[in-house]
Amino acid sequence: xxxxxxxxxxxxxxLAGGYGERFWPLSTMARPKQLLSLLSERTMLEMAFDxxxxxxxxxxxxxxxxADLVEPTIxxxxxxxxxxxxxxxxxxxTAAAVALAAAVVKARDPEGVFCIxxxxxxMGDLDLFRDTIRTGLEVAANNDVLVTIGITPAHPSTAFGxxxxxxxxxxxxxxxxxxxxxxxxxxxxxxxRETAEGYLATGRFWWNSGMFVWSADxxxxxxxxxxxxxxxxxxxxxxxxxxxxxxDALAAGFEPLEKISIDYALMEKADNIVMAEGSxxxxxxxxxxxxxxxxxSDEAGNVTRGDxxxxxxxxxxxxxxxxLTAIIGIEDLVVVHADGATLICPKDRAQDVKKIVxxxxxxxxxxxxx
Amino acid sequence: xxxxxxxxxxxxxxLAGGYGERFWPLSTMARPKQLLSLLSERTMLEMAFDxxxxxxxxxxxxxxxxADLVEPTIxxxxxxxxxxxxxxxxxxxTAAAVALAAAVVKARDPEGVFCIxxxxxxMGDLDLFRDTIRTGLEVAANNDVLVTIGITPAHPSTAFGxxxxxxxxxxxxxxxxxxxxxxxxxxxxxxxRETAEGYLATGRFWWNSGMFVWSADxxxxxxxxxxxxxxxxxxxxxxxxxxxxxxDALAAGFEPLEKISIDYALMEKADNIVMAEGSxxxxxxxxxxxxxxxxxSDEAGNVTRGDxxxxxxxxxxxxxxxxLTAIIGIEDLVVVHADGATLICPKDRAQDVKKIVxxxxxxxxxxxxx
Numbered sequence: 001x002x003x004x005x006x007x008x009x010x011x012x013x014x015l016a017g018g019y020g021e022r023f024w025p026l027s028t029m030a031r032p033k034q035l036l037s038l039l040s041e042r043t044m045l046e047m048a049f050d051x052x053x054x055x056x057x058x059x060x061x062x063x064x065x066x067a068d069l070v071e072p073t074i075x076x077x078x079x080x081x082x083x084x085x086x087x088x089x090x091x092x093x094t095a096a097a098v099a100l101a102a103a104v105v106k107a108r109d110p111e112g113v114f115c116i117x118x119x120x121x122x123m124g125d126l127d128l129f130r131d132t133i134r135t136g137l138e139v140a141a142n143n144d145v146l147v148t149i150g151i152t153p154a155h156p157s158t159a160f161g162x163x164x165x166x167x168x169x170x171x172x173x174x175x176x177x178x179x180x181x182x183x184x185x186x187x188x189x190x191x192x193r194e195t196a197e198g199y200l201a202t203g204r205f206w207w208n209s210g211m212f213v214w215s216a217d218x219x220x221x222x223x224x225x226x227x228x229x230x231x232x233x234x235x236x237x238x239x240x241x242x243x244x245x246x247x248d249a250l251a252a253g254f255e256p257l258e259k260i261s262i263d264y265a266l267m268e269k270a271d272n273i274v275m276a277e278g279s280x281x282x283x284x285x286x287x288x289x290x291x292x293x294x295x296x297s298d299e300a301g302n303v304t305r306g307d308x309x310x311x312x313x314x315x316x317x318x319x320x321x322x323x324l325t326a327i328i329g330i331e332d333l334v335v336v337h338a339d340g341a342t343l344i345c346p347k348d349r350a351q352d353v354k355k356i357v358x359x360x361x362x363x364x365x366x367x368x369x370x
Numbered sequence: 371x372x373x374x375x376x377x378x379x380x381x382x383x384x385l386a387g388g389y390g391e392r393f394w395p396l397s398t399m400a401r402p403k404q405l406l407s408l409l410s411e412r413t414m415l416e417m418a419f420d421x422x423x424x425x426x427x428x429x430x431x432x433x434x435x436x437a438d439l440v441e442p443t444i445x446x447x448x449x450x451x452x453x454x455x456x457x458x459x460x461x462x463x464t465a466a467a468v469a470l471a472a473a474v475v476k477a478r479d480p481e482g483v484f485c486i487x488x489x490x491x492x493m494g495d496l497d498l499f500r501d502t503i504r505t506g507l508e509v510a511a512n513n514d515v516l517v518t519i520g521i522t523p524a525h526p527s528t529a530f531g532x533x534x535x536x537x538x539x540x541x542x543x544x545x546x547x548x549x550x551x552x553x554x555x556x557x558x559x560x561x562x563r564e565t566a567e568g569y570l571a572t573g574r575f576w577w578n579s580g581m582f583v584w585s586a587d588x589x590x591x592x593x594x595x596x597x598x599x600x601x602x603x604x605x606x607x608x609x610x611x612x613x614x615x616x617x618d619a620l621a622a623g624f625e626p627l628e629k630i631s632i633d634y635a636l637m638e639k640a641d642n643i644v645m646a647e648g649s650x651x652x653x654x655x656x657x658x659x660x661x662x663x664x665x666x667s668d669e670a671g672n673v674t675r676g677d678x679x680x681x682x683x684x685x686x687x688x689x690x691x692x693x694l695t696a697i698i699g700i701e702d703l704v705v706v707h708a709d710g711a712t713l714i715c716p717k718d719r720a721q722d723v724k725k726i727v728x729x730x731x732x733x734x735x736x737x738x739x740x
Binding site for chain 1: 395677679681682690692693694695696697698699700703705707710711712713714715716718719722723725726729730735736739
């Protein structure tokens with residue numbers, strides 16, 4: 001056990017690497033989802049940053065993003081320390097991102113512990129969120145475990161994976177009286193409705209939030225056991241962190257890494273995983289209907305932004321910045337104007353906006369709209 | 371019978387007075403439907419003008435429109451003679467418009483005969499259209515009758531009124547061998563489907579096209595019998611036509627006239643009405659779905675203009691000048707972008723675009739979009 005408080009060694013790592021194609025045309029290559037003000041005046045990334053107030057100081061909040069998004073990220077989120085915005089030279093999924101974060105934390109503080117968060121989430125009860133992460137950091141600092149944050153399921157969602165818990169976990173040198181911890185029995189993929197209802201009935205299942213807490217040492221050791229190339233990558237990169245040679249060393253080490261998620265690489269393999277009960281309100285907002293669930297609507301369920309005139313229409317999402325949109329007699333549609341493009345689709349096709357983006361990428365005339 | 375050809379005295383009058391609110395936001399107060407290029411590169415008004423080629427010389431084609439549309443009409447349709455674009459100082463429906471046209475024709479040629487056409491129609495078989503109007507002009511010049519053009523019904527439409535015919539009409543001093551004429555038994559309103567099918571089964575019913583042919587004398591005499599104030603208006607206005615006093619005399623005479631359609635004012639009252647069989651293709655295009663019926667579509671029935679990317683969508687109408695519109699999984703919608711506004715509605719609500727325009731008129735922020 002360290003003599004200092006574990007929070008003195010705490011880092012937060014926000015994964016903000018994707019483009020959020022499902023939010024096109026509002027999201028573009030240069031203005032990805034995490035830099036959009038989807039839920040408030042603040043961008044998704046700023047909201048993720050703000051949530052850490054009083055938990056982790058600004059200089060220890062890292063953001064991992066695509067190399068080409070480093071500049072727009074710094075420009076859009078002025079509270080971030082520029083040296084803490086780290087560009088991934090190519091897309092290598094979340095296991096490699098966690099390893100990269102571990103290397104940076106380890107180099108800056110050999111006793112470092114860090115939480116993995118994303119800019120995709122919307123949360124309420126932020127004091128409880130911070131208590132949960134704080135306790136996770138304390139547990140991770142003083143126990144050789146990988147902590148995952150499970151969300152107390154509000155309903156039998158089929159949109160999330162689940163964590164099945166086993167026995168209570170009795171953490172050493174950590175006060176878990178407010179935030180219960182459990183050993184993890186297994187992770188399960190998104191279930192169908194009936195299965196999800198069965199999960200909830202047992203009382204042993206939580207939503208898999210994709211938020212984790214661990215020490216740099218523990219996660220490196222776990223990589224060494226289950227993905228040795230990622231442990232090697234960490235150890236080889238550490239000496240270059242915060243030096244002029246960092247970008248080259250990162251590019252050389254990152255390129256050969258396999259694209260694999262942290263769930264497949266570690267969470268489904270390691271046997272020292274524990275789950276903290278996350279009882280704060282939480283949602284993953286991956287497409288427009290999920291965002292709209294967290295925005296105010298009119299009496300007919302229409303969520304509108306900008307200049308929208310509504311006649312006999314219900315349950316639509318209409319974003320009309322900079323122009324007037326008039327709708328008559330439509331239901332359950334998503335309408336988004338941005339710059340020189342407009343998207344229209346039913347809510348239940350909002351996932352397929354990605355397909356349009358793929359199609360547009362093939363057309364040279366549309367590059368300025370992507 | 372006149373010694374000269376009746377075509378030497380022929381005028382064409384195109385009624386182009388409305389704003390076409392159903393085409394908002396493409397149509398606006400300053401850019402009404404008749405000045406839009408809905409069906410071709412030419413505007414609706416220019417298409418109406420072009421159809422008269424070889425039938426009536428340019429200097430005898432009159433356009434009646436709202437006073438505030440005279441300037442944009444002249445600017446948009448350079449083939450029109452400016453002195454032939456006549457502004458109605460206020461809206462007084464079609465009976466008053468016909469009376470105004472009769473006064474202008476009578477003043478310029480006491481033997482004048484004229485056809486009443488509109489810019490709302492789409493037609494094919496234009497040689498047959500011109501033959502029909504030409505024969506109508508000849509019949510109207512040499513017989514004291516009011517000629518209405520009935521359209522041979524292509525299907526039991528519920529969107530048009532009908533003309534029921536009686537005996538064949540044996541015109542004097544006119545060659546009706548190619549274009550049969552009938553006496554008119556009655557005009558009937560838009561029927562329901564079953565009634566329309568019954569009409570077609572009799573072989574005696576034609577669509578009421580709203581196109582008419584008559585001499586200035588005959589129509590004035592008919593007004594004298596059924597709407598004497600309109601005959602008075604004509605006779606009082608004639609001396610002012612093509613003088614500096616015209617605008618004042620028109621305003622003074624027009625203002626007190628009742629708002630009434632030519633159908634109610636004359637056609638349902640007069641007993642000297644005959645119908646010419648119009649066998650050319652014809653449609654009245656009052657809203658987007660009707661326009662789209664006359665435009666090419668993709669294999670899924672989508673009519674698009676401008677930059678439109680379509681995924682899994684059918685039977686939509688999308689006008690996207692100046693921006694990209696991407697649609698996914700939508701059917702039977704109308705989407706129109708123009709300037710700073712976008713309209714979205716199902717095809718079967720296209721009539722209700724007028725309601726949106728009415729609502730927007732009440733909002734000072736939206737005046738620039740109307």
